[in-house]
Amino acid sequence: MYLNKNTVLDCKIIELPKIHNRDGNLTAINSGVEVPFNIKRVYYLYDIPGGEMRGAHAHFELEQLIIAASGSFDVILDDGVTKKSITLNRPYYGLYIKPGIWRDLVNFSSGSVLLVLASLKYSENDYIRDYNSFLNLKNGNN
Ligand code: TYD
Numbered sequence: 001m002y003l004n005k006n007t008v009l010d011c012k013i014i015e016l017p018k019i020h021n022r023d024g025n026l027t028a029i030n031s032g033v034e035v036p037f038n039i040k041r042v043y044y045l046y047d048i049p050g051g052e053m054r055g056a057h058a059h060f061e062l063e064q065l066i067i068a069a070s071g072s073f074d075v076i077l078d079d080g081v082t083k084k085s086i087t088l089n090r091p092y093y094g095l096y097i098k099p100g101i102w103r104d105l106v107n108f109s110s111g112s113v114l115l116v117l118a119s120l121k122y123s124e125n126d127y128i129r130d131y132n133s134f135l136n137l138k139n140g141n142n
Contacts, residue, residue, distance in 0.1 A: 004100030071112025080138035
């Protein structure tokens with residue numbers, strides 16, 4: 001199967017609009033407007049035990065925006081050549097991840113909530129969960 005040759009440089013932080021008043025803040029995200037894809041699915045990770053690691057996979061097609069809705073965590077992006085670690089700790093920043101990028105999610109703060117906006121419905125066929133397979137596909141050795 002073909003794996004997209006996107007690199008970590010194709011992933012970026014998107015600053016989301018923040019509506020601020022003395023009662024607190026609000027951020028709204030519209031499909032295809034603040035995010036460069038149509039949103040088909042929303043999911044969130046929570047109650048993550050201390051020291052736990054999530055992610056550890058890449059996607060063939062899926063585009064995602066990852067947001068620290070509460071607390072903080074690090075996202076380690078890996079394109080098979082370069083790794084880049086990004087800390088998310090504000091609910092008005094989203095990390096846009098293109099297809100074909102391995103990601104590890106680490107260093108979750110207590111009570112953190114990791115919100116994901118996704119371009120496709122869930123499909124296990126879209127996942128690569130074995131790192132050596134990822135490297136082989138990425139480097140075109142198949
Ligand atoms: P997984 O993607 O491995 O979690 P993470 O990358 O956040 O560590 O998914 C964990 C489990 O949840 C796995 O059994 C698949 C299931 N799942 C769904 O049923 N629907 C979904 O939209 C997602 C993201 C996962």
